[in-house]
Amino acid sequence: xxxxxxxxxxxxxxxxxxxxxxxxxxxxxxxxxxxxxxxxxxxxxxxxxxxxxxxxxxxxxxxxxxxxxxxxxxxxxxxxxxxxxxxxxxxxxxxxxxxxxxxxxxxxxxxxxxxxxxxxxxxxxxxxxxxxxxxxx
Numbered sequence: 714x715x716x717x718x719x720x721x722x723x724x725x726x727x728x729x730x731x732x733x734x735x736x737x738x739x740x741x742x743x744x745x746x747x748x749x750x751x752x753x754x755x756x757x758x759x760x761x762x763x764x765x766x767x768x769x770x771x772x773x774x775x776x777x778x779x780x781x782x783x784x785x786x787x788x789x790x791x792x793x794x795x796x797x798x799x800x801x802x803x804x805x806x807x808x809x810x811x812x813x814x815x816x817x818x819x820x821x822x823x824x825x826x827x828x829x830x831x832x833x834x835x836x837x838x839x840x841x842x843x844x845x846x847x848x849x850x
Contacts, residue, residue, distance in 0.1 A: 719788070719818050719829040720829065721820055721827045721828065721829050722749060722788050722790070722820065722829070724755070725747045725748070725749055725755060725788060725789075725790050725820065726747075726790050726792065726799065726820060726827070728747040728755045728757055729745045729746055729747035729757065729790050729791065729792040730745070730792045730798075732745035732747065732757045732758075732759060732792075733745035733759075733792045733793060733794045733797075734794070734796075736759050737759055737794035740762060741761065741762050741763075742759040742760060742761070742762065742794075743760060743762055743793065743794045744759065744760040744769065744770040744791055744792070744793055744794065744800065745757060745758070745759050745760075745770055745791070745792050745794070746758050746759075746760075746769075746770035746771045746773070746774040746789060746790065746791045746792075747774075747789070747790055747792075748774050748778060748783075748786040748787075748788065748789040748790075749786065749787050749788045749789075750778060750781075750783035750785065750786055750787070751783070751785040751786075751787055752783070754781070754783060756774060756777055756778045756781060756783055756786075757774070757777075758770050758771075758773040758774040758776075758777045759773065760773060761773060769791070769802070769803060769805070769806050770791050771789060771791055771802050771806040771809070771810060772805075772806060772809060774786075774789065775809065775810075775813055785814065785816075786814050786817050787816075787817060787818065788817065788818045788819070788820065788829065789802075789810065789817060789818075789819055789820070790819070790820035798823050798824070799820060799821060799822060799823060799827060801819070801821045801835070802819060802835065804836075807832065807835050807836040807839075808836060808839065808840070808842075810832045811832045811833065811836050811839055811841065812841065812842040814832065815832065815833070815841070816831075817831070817832050818830065818831055818832070819831075819832055819835055821835070
């Protein structure tokens with residue numbers, strides 16, 4: 714993370730941390746995510762852990778945002794329960810975020826070293842699903 718193209722959205726980090734602290738209980742929900750929609754709303758979600766590969770908080774956030782009519786997320790962050798702080802998205806989430814929101818930014822890092830990077834910086838030289846879809850199918 715050499716450059717920080719955008720300032721850190723501390724309100725977003727606080728929102729995810731609050732959800733992680735109050736809604737993540739036990740082994741089923743261990744991560745919270747928060748995203749800022751283009752209209753300024755903050756949308757939150759938690760993961761649904763399951764041994765079969767239940768969805769990460771970032772993926773639940775995508776569905777939650779759509780259910781609330783927010784189809785463009787400008788910035789997202791994930792925070793772990795038990796005061797684990799900001800957690801970067803896994804590889805699957807990076808790919809899905811790139812496909813859904815190629816212009817989104819992600820808050821990464823820890824403590825006073827938080828930074829905001831584009832999803833493309835987290836997944837360089839990536840496969841872009843939309844680029845490989847056939848017209849009319």
